Amino acid sequence: MEHQSTPEVTFHHEPGGKEVVQRIIRTTVILSVITLIELALGFGIYFLHKNPDPSAALILFMKGVIVILSLLKAFYIVGVFMHLGDEIRNLIMTIVVPLLLFVWFIAAFLWDGDSWKMLRNTDGHSKAATEQTSHPAPSTQGHGQGH
Amino acid sequence: MATAQAAQMETKWWSGGKSPFNVEYGKLMMWYFLMSDAFTFGAFLISYGTIRFSQNYWPDPNQVFNAFPFAGHANLPLAFVSLMTFILIVSSVTMVLAVHAGHHNDRKGVIKWMIWTILGGIAFLACQAWEWTHLITGDHAVLINGKVEHIGTTVSRNPWGAAVPGMAHDGHALTTTGPVAFGGYFFGITGFHGFHVFSGVIINIIMLIMTMNGVFDRRGHYLMIEKAGLYWHFVDLVWVFVFLCFYLI
Structure with a gap:
């Protein structure tokens, strides 16, 4: 990388330091809480399996909730930690649409x-x-x- | 902020002379690399799902992954993998803070947070090494061809089959062998993810050395930290789905 500055970037999005750190902390709390809910559901499934005749529909529902919570975690990691949410719309679409x-x-x-x-x-x-x-x-x- | 957004809206992005995506070439290419890598991991996990759906019996993760270092034979499902997940989330947070310090050309901050991120990565790899060792060397009594054998979990052998009714060995329920694909997929996918963590740690160490030598200060920007950060977050993102597919459901 020989160039000193980065001429490709027209607009810099760097809001004040405190604001960003607060958002990082908030996202960390959200990710931790979602993980704890997932673990609680995981333990729920574990104890349901101990029943001689567990309800298959209930277990399937709980697994579905866990999948949706994981997608939510992915959304926060990509959107906030990877700053994709701060990029311009065209770039977001070239990443998200192929997915x-x-x-x-x-x-x-x-x-x-x-x-x-x-x-x-x-x-x-x-x-x-x-x-x-x-x-x-x-x-x-x-x-x-x-x- | 609002005026900046209005100016962004009015900019003719495609008229030439500027990046229509408002990012540096290297960062854009990192995004596309990560997208292709997401398809690689996706293909692995979906292939695992296909095989699992095609089987009548599949091992219960709570039974397979119930050990914790120094806890002996205590039954602790989900405990160790929760620790691993937590380590990776925390190291992801320290990486964001390193990127944030880089935005403000704060060399000391970048060095501090990069060191924490590297330590988190090494801790995760150590956990994975322990878990693999435990699975490969942990023997279980299995009924094979009418004889009781003690086997561990490898890519070709799986002791986690269905219980044999009415039979026990040394006080433990005796099982048949489980589907071999279990070990192959588990070691293959967590191994591929672990390899990503390993290369991420190496990249982060290189970034740390470059920061300490003042390379980015001379360059005037900490863009390389951002790119390494994207890769590191992707590793955390993949773990979300590995955790989901192998341990939770």
């Missing part, structure tokens, strides 16, 4: 995994085939339960 690919990416592949499981459980022929090709593991478990 929308994840919507398809996650949905398609989890769906595929689910379909694979259905094939494993319903079609005896493909069951044996998938288990042999995908798991060169010590084959110990009885069929049906094992994996």
